[in-house]
Amino acid sequence: MTTSRAARPVGAVTRGTTNPNRLRRMDRWIVASHGGALRRAGSAVAVDLGYGAAPWTAVELLGRLRRVAPRVRVVGVEIEPERVAAAKVFEQEGLSFVHGGFELPVGEAPMLVRAANVLRQYDEREVVGVWERLCARLAPGGMVVEGTCDEVGRRHVWVALGAEGPRTVTFAARLGSLERPSDLAERLPKALIHRNVPGEAVHAFLRDFDRAWAAAAPYASYGVRQRWVRAVGDLAGDWPVVGGAGRWRQGEVTVEWGALAPRGWVGR
Template sequence: MATRASARRPVGTVTRGTTNPNRLRRMDRWIAAVHGAELRRAAEPVAVDLGYGAAPWTAVELLGRLRTAAPRTRVVGIEIEPERVAAARPYEREGLVFRHGGFEVPVPGRPLLIRAANVLRQYDEDQVAAVWKRLCARLAPAGDGSRGGLLVEGTCDEIGRRHVWVALGPEGPRTVTFATRLGSLDRPSDLAERLPKALIHRNVPGEPVHAFLRDFDRAWAAAAPYAAYGARQRWLRTVRALTADWPVTDAPVRWRQGEVTVAWGALAPQG
């Protein structure tokens, strides 16, 4: 029989804790743009920065960026390593607190947002579905015109130039977003190394994500003449070409930010 102490033990394992200021800016701005209305409508909009790492920068920045879209948003930074929580406490302020915990997400009620960036990278692929299910169960439910809470889980490089994330609602995965600093991109498939754990081992022939990245590279090559007008124009032309064969769910206003979002079902692993 489990002891009371073990029952309270946070769920998950300690991450490397690597973090840098401004690393998650692309993800944060996307969240503010696509989920800001849900946060504004909520009576108590709570967002969770799950596994923020060895320093609290990402939680501090998340609060600032979300409040540009929804000024009443509160952020809870959650870390499984107690020493990291203690180190973050001096940065607490109105709307920002830090708590010890893991995938159980120890906050009252159901948050409207859980962001888990660079957390599942160290886990095995076959563990991802269970973690997603657990985190989605903690989200605010849909209803009364609301789509409910949002889980954003993904991976980026150390300085945030390249990032891929999956967005999930209470019902499960919805979309996959590819985001990049366009000036640093040689070809779209460079983003493959930042695929989240659910997809990174599926970038092989016969899997949808491999076919998508192949078509992305081909469209990028075909749009080479637009490079004379800048990387953004080449990207816009490339993504527009992708819409002929892939269910791109966003619009040029997001493409101009170096993003493209595709329905999860089109990229989901086979088998």
């Protein structure tokens, strides 16, 4: 491996924490929202960026995507060479691992870039630049999904981006783990986690979500899922919620990025 400065991957080494099935909620949403585009693209490339100390998430991503896009290929990209070397034994048809960072050294332009728990250690001011760099590498119709989850994937929040920039924010949870929707605030992605304060849109959204959740308390007798669906339905009266009850029943709610963007947002 060359050690010249020009060839060094772009980015910094992450903690590498990972667990099997950690990204199932994000993957489920990707399959539902982007699976058709991946299938139509044929032999498309999907990137698991910063998969961590073990390659479980990349292996799982291949299996989940191939259920809807049989010719998709997954490339795991890691900035730590030792992690890449350890992952090589898991390579198979359609799955490979390479050393790299935000420059995405995967050959062709990817149709999907999934970056989970990668930007948490970065400064908020660096997020827009990373987003723009990743989006610039996308194939036509491609998507970047960037967000954060807890160690076992019970709570997850992510931003979906296209070539034009951020599109939506999705909140997803194992509903039995929540006391109230604002519990998800601890998993907001880097672009939003410091904006959960009065005067910012994401703070107002979570406040309104908690109010809708409290108002939906009588539905708890039918189960936590029914309470969540009712709360999201009420929330959709005031916020631009994307998608319908089929997704809500999965413990999700997706909102247009523009409604939650930080004050003074200057990105694309």
